[in-house]
Amino acid sequence: MTENLRPIGLLAELTHRCPLGCPYCSNPLDLVRANQELDTKTWERVFNEAADLGAMHVHLSGGEPLARKDIAELTNAAHLAGLYTNLITSAIGLNAQRLTELRSAGLDHVQISIQGIDPSRADAVAHYKGGSRAKRDAAKLVVEDGLALTINAVIHRGNIADVPAIIDLAEELGAGRLEVAHVQYHGWAIPNRATLMPSREDFLAAAKIVEDARKRLEGTLVIDHVIPDYYAERPKACMGGWGRQVIVVTPDGRALPCHAASTLPGFTFDNVRDRSLSDIWEKSDAFTKFRGTAWMPKPCQGCDRAEIDWGGCRCQAFAITGEAAATDPACALSPDHAKLRDLATADAASTNTAYRFRRIGG
Numbered sequence: 001m002t003e004n005l006r007p008i009g010l011l012a013e014l015t016h017r018c019p020l021g022c023p024y025c026s027n028p029l030d031l032v033r034a035n036q037e038l039d040t041k042t043w044e045r046v047f048n049e050a051a052d053l054g055a056m057h058v059h060l061s062g063g064e065p066l067a068r069k070d071i072a073e074l075t076n077a078a079h080l081a082g083l084y085t086n087l088i089t090s091a092i093g094l095n096a097q098r099l100t101e102l103r104s105a106g107l108d109h110v111q112i113s114i115q116g117i118d119p120s121r122a123d124a125v126a127h128y129k130g131g132s133r134a135k136r137d138a139a140k141l142v143v144e145d146g147l148a149l150t151i152n153a154v155i156h157r158g159n160i161a162d163v164p165a166i167i168d169l170a171e172e173l174g175a176g177r178l179e180v181a182h183v184q185y186h187g188w189a190i191p192n193r194a195t196l197m198p199s200r201e202d203f204l205a206a207a208k209i210v211e212d213a214r215k216r217l218e219g220t221l222v223i224d225h226v227i228p229d230y231y232a233e234r235p236k237a238c239m240g241g242w243g244r245q246v247i248v249v250t251p252d253g254r255a256l257p258c259h260a261a262s263t264l265p266g267f268t269f270d271n272v273r274d275r276s277l278s279d280i281w282e283k284s285d286a287f288t289k290f291r292g293t294a295w296m297p298k299p300c301q302g303c304d305r306a307e308i309d310w311g312g313c314r315c316q317a318f319a320i321t322g323e324a325a326a327t328d329p330a331c332a333l334s335p336d337h338a339k340l341r342d343l344a345t346a347d348a349a350s351t352n353t354a355y356r357f358r359r360i361g362g
């Protein structure tokens with residue numbers, strides 16, 4: 001490693017268990033079972049190792065992190081390690097008592113996902129009856145409790161018309177931050193792409209609404225806007241660049257540079273049960289393989305954005321071109337860009353309305 005890079009955050013996928021079945025879930029198709037999960041003590045060590053390495057925050061995520069019986073203990077361990085703690089939750093099961101326990105354990109922030117505005121349509125996407133109501137109730141409790149709240153809304157063809165109402169809802173709930181995040185095509189979103197992909201016109205209309213709202217609500221509600229790569233001209237710096245900002249630890253302890261890295265062939269991902277986080281971060285093949293710019297092909301080599309987007313997303317490059325080291329096809333300079341656009345156009349025109357819901361066992 002030539003640079004003295006330090007991770008900013010740890011994404012702790014505490015479990016893949018989840019009551020919901022969202023068809024765009026970023027977890028892999030091959031979900032980890034409960035009996036393979038890391039125990040409390042190992043997570044505690046991982047939180048301390050992450051903090052020692054320089055991480056400032058931990059996202060307690062999943063699956064649904066509340067499915068872990070030891071979630072308060074885990075939150076407290078992360079808090080005592082000195083990490084800012086963010087619970088990323090569906091909010092199913094987040095009642096007043098649970099919230100009090102978590103807050104006492106040192107929880108700083110809660111992120112609640114919503115699936116849309118109309119309760120029956122939102123529940124249909126989540127594959128969970130009553131979820132929409134439960135999320136709104138939990139969001140109110142979080143704000144009443146004085147905890148910071150982010151609402152995360154994943155946008156796709158089935159709810160893109162809800163974007164204005166989603167912004168209104170986030171305001172009404174008292175959230176400090178709203179993530180309007182178009183589906184990123186990893187994990188379960190890939191087999192559901194033809195059902196999820198919005199048209200370019202609908203995306204552009206929604207993007208304008210979001211950008212207008214960002215200005216209008218400045219100082220009241222922070223809006224993060226994650227646009228779909230399929231309609232982009234240049235890629236995002238996925239995860240802030242490979243092995244640069246974030247460490248993902250899966251429920252069974254594999255340390256990954258991003259949540260979809262296990263889809264890439266030819267890698268061995270070290271396990272935190274066997275190797276320290278600092279050793280994995282600094283020396284493992286997986287974390288160093290695409291770090292920096294030396295690995296880049298043309299046209300990334302020498303491009304003035306090489307140290308801005310770090311070549312985009314390796315997992316998307318592999319999913320579309322079969323080559324993990326290819327230029328991200330989201331980039332208009334990539335020779336595979338037209339392929340990505342054609343896929344998006346064909347998927348957006350699809351009349352498919354059936355979702356393949358996320359569940360353990362595929």
Ligand code: SF4
Nearest residue numbers: 299300303305306331
């Ligand atoms: Fe980014 Fe590579 Fe495209 Fe340049 S050519 S903008 S570095 S993906």
Ligand code: FES
Nearest residue numbers: 238258313314315
């Ligand atoms: Fe793996 Fe983008 S999701 S690099």
